[in-house]
Amino acid sequence: MRIRESFRKTALKTAFGYIEKDPEKNMLKLLDWVDKLAGDGPDSFEPQRKAFRHVLENPDNNMYKLIMDIFQTVDNDVLKTVFENFFLNANITGWPKQEEMRKKYGCNIPWAILLDPTSACNLHCTGCWAAEYGNKLNLRLEEIDSIIQQGKDLGVYMYIYTGGEPMVRKKDLIALCEKHPDCYFLAFTNATLIDEAFADEMLRVKNFMPAISLEGFEQATDGRRGSGVYQKALGAMAVLREKKLPFGISACYTSQNLDSISSPEFIGQLTQWGAKFIWYFHYMPVGNDAAPDLLPSPEQRAAMYHRVREIRSSQPVFAMDFQNDGEYVGGCIAGGRRYLHINANGDVDPCVFIHYSDSNIREKTLLECLQGPIFMAYHDGQPFDENHLRPCPMLENPHLLREMVHRTGAHSTDLQSPESVDHLCDKCASYAQLWSPQADKLWNGGTHKGNGGQNGCVDYSPCEMDGNAS
Numbered sequence: 001m002r003i004r005e006s007f008r009k010t011a012l013k014t015a016f017g018y019i020e021k022d023p024e025k026n027m028l029k030l031l032d033w034v035d036k037l038a039g040d041g042p043d044s045f046e047p048q049r050k051a052f053r054h055v056l057e058n059p060d061n062n063m064y065k066l067i068m069d070i071f072q073t074v075d076n077d078v079l080k081t082v083f084e085n086f087f088l089n090a091n092i093t094g095w096p097k098q099e100e101m102r103k104k105y106g107c108n109i110p111w112a113i114l115l116d117p118t119s120a121c122n123l124h125c126t127g128c129w130a131a132e133y134g135n136k137l138n139l140r141l142e143e144i145d146s147i148i149q150q151g152k153d154l155g156v157y158m159y160i161y162t163g164g165e166p167m168v169r170k171k172d173l174i175a176l177c178e179k180h181p182d183c184y185f186l187a188f189t190n191a192t193l194i195d196e197a198f199a200d201e202m203l204r205v206k207n208f209m210p211a212i213s214l215e216g217f218e219q220a221t222d223g224r225r226g227s228g229v230y231q232k233a234l235g236a237m238a239v240l241r242e243k244k245l246p247f248g249i250s251a252c253y254t255s256q257n258l259d260s261i262s263s264p265e266f267i268g269q270l271t272q273w274g275a276k277f278i279w280y281f282h283y284m285p286v287g288n289d290a291a292p293d294l295l296p297s298p299e300q301r302a303a304m305y306h307r308v309r310e311i312r313s314s315q316p317v318f319a320m321d322f323q324n325d326g327e328y329v330g331g332c333i334a335g336g337r338r339y340l341h342i343n344a345n346g347d348v349d350p351c352v353f354i355h356y357s358d359s360n361i362r363e364k365t366l367l368e369c370l371q372g373p374i375f376m377a378y379h380d381g382q383p384f385d386e387n388h389l390r391p392c393p394m395l396e397n398p399h400l401l402r403e404m405v406h407r408t409g410a411h412s413t414d415l416q417s418p419e420s421v422d423h424l425c426d427k428c429a430s431y432a433q434l435w436s437p438q439a440d441k442l443w444n445g446g447t448h449k450g451n452g453g454q455n456g457c458v459d460y461s462p463c464e465m466d467g468n469a470s
Contacts, residue, residue, distance in 0.1 A: 023067075023068060028053070028056050031049065055067065062316045063318075069276075073241075073274065074245070078203065078246065080206075081207050082209075085157060085184040085207050086158070090158040094157045096155070098155040101154045105367060107370045108335055109156070110337070110338055110370075111339060112160055113147065113148075113159050114161075114340065115160070115161055115162070115341075116161070116166075117166050117168075117172065117173065118163060118344050119343075137343075138169070139344055143361065144176060145180075147342065147361060147366060148183060152180070152183070154366070157182060157183045159186075160185075160186045160188070161187040162341070164344060166189055167189050174202075174205055180207075186210070187211065188210075189212060190212070190233065192229060194236035194240070202240075209248070210248075211247070211249065212237065212249055213250045213251070213252075214233060214249055214261075215257055218230040218231070237273045237274060241274040247274070247275060251280055252280075252281045253283065253296065254283040254296065255283075255294055255296050262304060262307045267315050267317065268315075271315065271317050275317060276317065278318075280319065280320065280321045281322045282321075284394070285424070286354075286355065287419060288419050289417070295431050301438065304321065305324045305389070308324060323391070323395070324389065326389055327389065331383030331388040332391045332393060335350040335378020335379060340369075340370075346360045347360050348361055348364075348369040353392075353394065355412055356410040357413050358374050358409060374404065377404040377408050381400065389443050396428075396435060398424075399429075401425055402422060
């Protein structure tokens with residue numbers, strides 16, 4: 001197995017070398033190599049390969065334009081690292097190993113691990129649960145290093161930093177990139193601490209990418225994050241663009257800003273900024289002081305469902321919706337099924353939005369945490385709904401989260417103001433009931449071309465990338 005994977009990686013790396021000379025001419029040749037080496041087994045990523053081929057055979061579509069833009073605007077050596085670490089290590093090599101470990105240990109093995117290096121932040125954004133942890137919690141550099149090494153032993157090569165503000169620890173983040181040059185790292189960040197010196201470090205290590213959090217345009221962003229934050233984020237993007245470093249945008253949609261952050265004007269602007277993707281997140285009423293009135297209405301969420309698919313099919317930027325794209329990944333991906341979350345206190349949560357745990361990484365190995373009661377409850381219960389537009393055991397199926405937490409004895413990991421699972425689920429009950437008819441309407445009328453989460457990569461269908469989305 002290892003010899004075969006090593007051969008596949010070496011051959012693909014060699015083939016990738018031809019692309020940079022003439023991407024438009026050689027991209028299909030690379031895909032021919034990928035097809036030959038991938039085979040047709042369960043670990044072959046066949047739906048994804050077909051989607052890429054469909055794009056590359058249609059130069060007029062928006063995703064083709066995005067791919068060519070990436071080759072023109074991203075540093076060649078950085079692009080090679082993205083190809084090797086993300087596409088090869090995290091998927092072609094990592095996925096089969098993860099599958100092997102899932103069968104061996106009888107539990108979920110994640111595709112990606114989310115980490116909070118620190119609870120500290122240089123901002124105090126309205127409604128941010130991370131801000132409520134205070135600023136004194138940190139995972140030590142040695143602890144993060146150990147988590148990554150344990151993850152790699154299970155086949156995990158993708159690591160995502162949340163917080164707090166990860167850039168508070170940017171020296172350590174670069175050190176981890178150096179220590180693990182075979183992994184790929186992404187950080188959700190407000191971008192105010194990204195300067196030219198840090199961009200030079202990113203250019204040097206090549207395996208780190210920021211996802212810059214915005215609430216929309218200047219008024220909305222500064223209204224939540226503080227005066228001047230928007231302009232600082234624009235300055236960071238200018239530096240990244242100048243250094244030919246890839247980045248994306250992260251946006252949380254609420255009942256108040258949903259129209260703005262999905263508008264043609266905003267999408268057009270972020271493509272001008274040079275963003276390669278936008279990752280949308282549905283507002284979650286997490287925390288004792290959370291405001292349920294910020295939850296989108298069923299009509300708003302349905303509109304967002306259609307709008308994201310429209311963006312994917314027409315704009316040269318890749319749009320993802322964490323809550324509304326459940327059909328492409330087989331429902332809920334938390335609980336280690338595709339990812340888990342470790343906070344700055346070491347608590348291992350099933351989800352970055354659901355702060356209940358029975359394990360701490362300082363007391364157990366990563367594998368022991370995955371085999372713990374709350375994670376096994378996720379493993380045994382997924383999918384939580386056959387309609388994958390109701391994927392979450394909290395937001396759309398709160399009775400299930402309530403039962404799992406009570407049954408397993410998991411406790412709140414919110415160290416500032418612990419919230420009972422009953423308090424949280426009570427806030428979601430009305431939303432779940434109201435969303436259910438809309439979810440059924442969308443699900444019953446959809447085409448559902450996703451592969452149910454067969455592989456680590458999301459399987460967005462070709463029709464959504466060339467203007468033929470339903």
